[in-house]
Amino acid sequence: MTRISIDLGRRLGTVDRRIFGQFIEHIGRCIYGGVYDEGSPLADARGFRRDVLDAARPLRIPILRWPGGNFVSGYHWLxxxxxxxxxPRRSELAWYAEESNRFGTAEF
Structure with missing residues (x-):
């Protein structure tokens, strides 16, 4: 049987809090209908959902990466x-959907 022991009195270093960042990607309602929804009465003038951003604020996410996940493999920043x-509207290859690019590089 394998055993692992943890010595709580021994400190090897500090983990940088930025390692616990987050990403957002174009799956389900993460972007459209999630953090970004131009038609929502809860959105600000730029289309960002204030309720979603307010709910995420207490998480104190140190780094937010976009594009993220599978979406990044077919995304071109232009x-x-x-x-x-x-x-341009593009066929989004990871999720087999059409990408409108209404939330893009400029919005992030």
Whole structure:
């Protein structure tokens, strides 16, 4: 049988709190209908859901990474800049959906 012992009196170093960051990705309602929803009465002038941001604030997330998860493999940063109505719509390869790029590089 394998055993692991932890010596609570021995400190090897400090873990940087940034290692506990978070990411947001385009799956389900994480972005559209989640942190970003232009049509929501709960959104600010830029389309960000204030209720979602207010709920996340107490978590004190040290780093927020976007794009994250599988979405990043097919994302090109230029698709998410410029006027939203002129951004290209793309087939999103990770989740087999159409990506409008309404939340993109410029919004993050």
């Amino acid at each position: 698709d998410g800049v410029g006027p939203r109505d002129r951004r």
